[in-house]
Amino acid sequence: MCFSTSLRKNREEIEKKLLSQMPANFKIPLEYEPYYHLNGFTHGNFYIIKMDEQESIYPASWGLVPDWAKQDPKSFLKKSNTLNARSETIFEKSSFKQSAEEKRCLILADGFYEPHHENGLSIPYFCYQPSEEYPEGDLFMFAGLYTELDDNLFTATIITIEANDFFSEVHNKKKRMPLVLAEDLYEDWLDDGSNSQTLNELMAHGFTSNKFQAHPVSRDLYKKGINTNKPYIVVPVEKNTLF
Template identity: 50%
Template sequence: MCFSTTLRKSERDVTKRFQAKLSVQLEFTPYYHLNGFTHGNLYIVPMEEPDSIYPSMWGYIPPFGMDDPNGFMKRYNTLNARSESVFSSNTYKHSIHDKRCLVIADGFHEPHHHKNISYPYFCHYKDDSLFAFAGLYSELDNELFSCTILTVEANERFEFIHNKKKRMPLILDEHWEEDWLSPDLHELGIKELIKAGFTTSEIEAYPISRNLYKRGIDTNNEIAITKVDYPELNEQGSLF
């Protein structure tokens, strides 16, 4: 699962890394912590315009939910899409073929459970550089998008962190980003990319303040990325 992301880089860094321009002339707003359940905007590179970056509401709205997006979001959690079922799902099958996107980030949070207590872990590239999740999007109106992040079965390293659900977001290796957006990629190729496209870059992960999970606390600051030493977790060791 991935319900919380960071994007702390500047507009210049983002546009340079993805060789794309911001298409909606609004102020670019970096963030330390975006909680998906607030349905705030992520930044995406859509398949139909690979040289453009758009803000996109986090929480995918399928065609059958567009008459009442708010009602749909109250009934369904579409922050993530299970990669194993995107071709058969009534929710996502409309987009997997021709509405794939890159979801831009430089970090995310995953829950780790120890003795029935949940600890948030901050995960990012060792060099803290930008990356892209594999995503799907829908167009609600002109220049108004919604999106979701694909998840896959956790590898050995992420099983250690997300030790309850054992899932992880599909972080695309930079080599496969262009392919993910290619209109020539058909079902077999999409499935192969999902299977083999996870990043080869080194990932660092460590626990942060449990205040990330509390209401009424401003977590859109360095609290969302600052390491916290929990003695009870040190006893477990680490794969990172």
């Protein structure tokens, strides 16, 4: 599962970073605002790079609405949780099948939150990739699927896979993790010539080799009526359990 993410870098930092990975610029630059905590259940915008326009970054509402539900997306989202798509079933489920075949995307992030269960309590952990340039968390890409509801109006979902050893300790109940792609597989994920067999192999083996770190953060993340889109929400709490 992955229902909360962060993208704390400014537009210039992101576009500069992408120059060495997959050059792309924000299509609507004035609309972009960094965030410390995006809660998927609010269906706010994160940012994607699409198969058919790989040089552009677009906002997309989190929670995929399939083409057959686009006439009433609010009703669909009330009944269906499409914030994540399990890699094992994206070519089978009607909500995801067409997008898996024709509309794959990369989703920009520099962190995400997972629940860690301990003594009957769910503790949110912030997960990130430290680097020399960004010790607080470098930019990475989730594998995703998208749909287009109208001109430049997109919805998207994050692919999840079985957790590796590290994330089995973090997300120790469901043991799932979002598919953070290795940089050398970005183009393969967006390749319109890839078939389901190739994509299934990519999802099974394409998780980045870059190391993640994780630490516990405030349980405000789980509380209603609190604005957690603030810097404090990524700061480690006193519980010093670090993976």
